Amino acid sequence: MSWALWGIVVLRVVLVFVLLLGATIINVWAERKILADMQSRIGPNRAGPWGILQTVADGLKLFFKESVTPKKVELGMYMLAPFLAVIPAFLIFMMVPFGAPFTIGGEEVVLQGADLNVGLLFILAMSSMAVYAVVLAGWSSGSKYPLIGGVRATAQAISYEAAMGMAMVAVVMFTATQGEGGTLSLAEIVARQDGTWFGIVPRWNLIPQVVAFVIFMIAIVAETNRAPFDLVEAEQELVGGFHTEYSGMRFAMFFLAEYVNIFSMSAIAATLFLGGWNGPTWEGTVPAFVSAILPTVWFLVKTYAVIFVFFWIRATLPRLRYDQLMTLGWKRLIPAALTWIMVSSIAIGVRQFGVPWG
Amino acid sequence: MGLITELLKGLRVTGRTMIRTITGRERYTTEYPYQMREKPQRFHGRHVLNRYPDGMEKCIGCELCAGACPADCIYVRGRENDPDDPTSPGERYGYVYEINMLRCIFCGLCVEACPTEAITMTHLFEMSTTNRQDAIYTRDQLLMRPDGSVPHMFPDDELADEKDLLTADGWVRATAPSGIAAYEGVQMWQGTPGPASWDPEPSQDERDRRSGTDGG
Numbered sequence: 001m002s003w004a005l006w007g008i009v010v011l012r013v014v015l016v017f018v019l020l021l022g023a024t025i026i027n028v029w030a031e032r033k034i035l036a037d038m039q040s041r042i043g044p045n046r047a048g049p050w051g052i053l054q055t056v057a058d059g060l061k062l063f064f065k066e067s068v069t070p071k072k073v074e075l076g077m078y079m080l081a082p083f084l085a086v087i088p089a090f091l092i093f094m095m096v097p098f099g100a101p102f103t104i105g106g107e108e109v110v111l112q113g114a115d116l117n118v119g120l121l122f123i124l125a126m127s128s129m130a131v132y133a134v135v136l137a138g139w140s141s142g143s144k145y146p147l148i149g150g151v152r153a154t155a156q157a158i159s160y161e162a163a164m165g166m167a168m169v170a171v172v173m174f175t176a177t178q179g180e181g182g183t184l185s186l187a188e189i190v191a192r193q194d195g196t197w198f199g200i201v202p203r204w205n206l207i208p209q210v211v212a213f214v215i216f217m218i219a220i221v222a223e224t225n226r227a228p229f230d231l232v233e234a235e236q237e238l239v240g241g242f243h244t245e246y247s248g249m250r251f252a253m254f255f256l257a258e259y260v261n262i263f264s265m266s267a268i269a270a271t272l273f274l275g276g277w278n279g280p281t282w283e284g285t286v287p288a289f290v291s292a293i294l295p296t297v298w299f300l301v302k303t304y305a306v307i308f309v310f311f312w313i314r315a316t317l318p319r320l321r322y323d324q325l326m327t328l329g330w331k332r333l334i335p336a337a338l339t340w341i342m343v344s345s346i347a348i349g350v351r352q353f354g355v356p357w358g
Numbered sequence: 359m360g361l362i363t364e365l366l367k368g369l370r371v372t373g374r375t376m377i378r379t380i381t382g383r384e385r386y387t388t389e390y391p392y393q394m395r396e397k398p399q400r401f402h403g404r405h406v407l408n409r410y411p412d413g414m415e416k417c418i419g420c421e422l423c424a425g426a427c428p429a430d431c432i433y434v435r436g437r438e439n440d441p442d443d444p445t446s447p448g449e450r451y452g453y454v455y456e457i458n459m460l461r462c463i464f465c466g467l468c469v470e471a472c473p474t475e476a477i478t479m480t481h482l483f484e485m486s487t488t489n490r491q492d493a494i495y496t497r498d499q500l501l502m503r504p505d506g507s508v509p510h511m512f513p514d515d516e517l518a519d520e521k522d523l524l525t526a527d528g529w530v531r532a533t534a535p536s537g538i539a540a541y542e543g544v545q546m547w548q549g550t551p552g553p554a555s556w557d558p559e560p561s562q563d564e565r566d567r568r569s570g571t572d573g574g
Contacts, residue, residue: 037379038372042387214362316368332361 008109013094016113020093024259028055031311038315059252067248072142081140082246082253085133088126089260095119096267097187099277099296111277111296112187119186120168123268124161127223130261131157134225134232134242137254141245149241152322153232156222159329160229164219166337170212170344171205171272177348178203186268190276204275211340213273215333217309220265222329224258226310228317231325266306267299274302402464403482405457406508407501408475410447411551415501416476417455418448426471431461448474455497459485480508506551 029044029052036043044051069078094113101110116122131153138150171189176182178192195203206213222229233241243254270276279298281291320328378384388395397403408416419436435454445451468477487493499509 034376037376040375040379040384040386042385042389312369312372313365316372317365328361 004107008107012109012111013113015111016093016098017090019098020090020260020263021256023263024256025055025059026052027259027263027307028058028255030307031314034308034311035315038312062252062255063249065248067246067250070142070245073245074140074142077136077140078245079250081133081137082250082257083133084136085130085257086253086260088129088133089257089264092123092126093260093264093267095123095186096264096271097190097276098267098299100281100292102292110187115185115187117183117185120172120184120189124165124168127164127261127265128157128161130257133254133257137246138242141242143245145238145240146242146244149232149234149238149244153225153242156225156229156231156325156329159326160219160222160333163215163329163333163337164223166334166341167212167216167219168272170337170341171209171216173341173345173348174205174209177352186271186276190271190278193275194278202275202278204273204278206273206275209273209344211336212344213269215337215340216269216273217306218328218333220269221310221313222325224261224265224310226258226262227314228319229325230319231322234319236319262307262310263303266310267303269306270299270302274306276302397481401479401481401483402466403480404459404485404495405462405468405477405500406480407452407455407477407497408550409502409504409506413504413551414444415446415451416474417452418446418474418476419450419452420473422471422473423468423477426467428465428467429461429463431458432456432468433458452476452497455500457495457500458493459495460490460493482508482510502550504551 032054033043033051035041044054047053047057069075095116097110097112097115099111101108103109134153135150138146138148138153141147172182172184175189175192179188183189183192189205193203193205197203197207201207225232231241233243235241238244243251246254277295277299279295281294283291375384410416419434421434421436424432424434433454433456434452436450437453438450439445439448445453464479466479469479485493502508
């Protein structure tokens with residue numbers, strides 16, 4: 001491998017890292033601002049113009065605060081858990097292509113952390129890993145509330161990961177009909193959503209797979225432990241849930257992981273269902289650098305549209321009771337996902353092989 | 359499906375609120391240090407000791423305010439006026455006058471008890487201090503200056519509301535005696551020096567008309 005190639009790989013990873021950190025700063029601020037608007041408030045407006053530096057100020061404050069270690073913790077796990085939360089969160093986004101590939105000096109650069117051919121499986125694996133962080137944090141804190149939070153996290157993750165995985169299955173099955181053979185690579189899934197149907201409707205998976213999209217959206221809200229599925233941290237019942245005993249930088253890492261997860265999961269939703277970075281680039285009519293940057297802009301627009309829905313739902317819905325959460329997961333979402341897989345595969349089969357009696 | 363329609367209903371409410379907030383139709387926050395609310399005319403703020411327009415003090419050191427005070431936060435000592443250079447028109451004047459603002463409950467009974475309208479309440483409410491001693495307002499801080507303005511604890515602070523400092527005597531001026539309708543719009547108040555001259559309190563009907571409510 002040449003040095004240039006190495007440089008490009010390192011640059012890509014650093015780019016993803018910076019993108020995620022920058023997005024987190026914006027997201028925390030945007031969430032507070034949007035929530036404030038939805039509740040007829042003003043929101044943070046002290047730090048920087050429109051309070052945009054609020055997250056930086058909060059981060060700095062947490063950075064300089066003492067990281068208290070309670071006496072009863074299991075020290076090793078207690079120290080490890082924040083890292084276990086952050087690392088999968090960042091790794092998930094490595095799979096997401098966030099711009100069109102372009103060529104520099106004869107080398108093709110893909111705007112993606114890494115293009116694994118098992119990208120989707122890797123995402124599922126990493127989002128399961130993130131649950132370990134919550135469970136271990138809850139257990140190792142040696143305190144009741146975090147433990148309850150951790151136990152809830154396990155059950156919740158199992159129920160909703162199944163629905164999420166099955167929604168992905170429907171997409172993968174559909175994608176297989178859109179090109180040569182099936183694929184789990186996100187770059188390939190995005191490439192197959194290029195173009196339009198009938199000249200106007202974009203070839204997004206959203207349109208044929210709208211049920212899968214709804215199931216996937218509900219599942220990722222639960223997967224990232226966001227309201228109305230934030231039983232894991234449930235401030236009113238569990239103080240702070242799994243991060244009750246964490247403070248300072250270690251708490252900040254959980255916080256960071258949560259927001260990176262939101263961004264990553266929204267990016268994945270945009271990639272799987274909304275066509276990723278696909279979009280009009282108007283090549284030739286606008287300056288070259290604008291068309292080069294437009295795919296990334298489209299990607300960010302779509303991602304933020306999904307993130308906005310996250311915030312919107314948080315502002316709207318109260319937290320589910322625990323049995324309601326389980327009912328929704330096992331009795332509604334999983335049957336719905338299974339049914340949709342059946343419907344979807346029958347439709348695909350009929351389109352490929354014709355009706356059996358025909 | 360009921361689940362989804364209910365969700366959409368809820369989203370509609372928050373979405374509409376957001377648009378109304380952004381466009382300013384539903385933004386209720388008063389950004390306090392920069393925007394001041396118009397206070398009600400009968401607002402019970404910190405006290406002030408008034409003077410007559412010629413500069414004489416109204417307080418005659420009778421201690422009725424101290425007697426009326428349910429929180430026992432007023433301490434008054436009267437002293438005989440010097441016949442050649444009287445401080446107040448009466449026999450005596452209040453030469454020690456202290457109010458402990460930490461005990462005061464701002465009920466206004468002292469104002470009602472005062473026979474000469476010497477003690478009244480201003481619209482000032484920013485009174486936080488960093489130690490208990492500063493919360494005991496002495497005669498120097500309570501007594502109106504000869505020009506009619508009220509001494510403020512933090513005159514250089516941006517919270518010092520100049521307008522409220524000049525209109526020292528809030529609610530006595532606003533009160534029609536015993537609520538008798540015949541006194542509506544009548545100024546029953548003996549004046550003070552300076553620019554502090556308010557119109558008499560408008561009648562209840564007038565106020566309802568202005569605020570656009572039915573009085574509820």
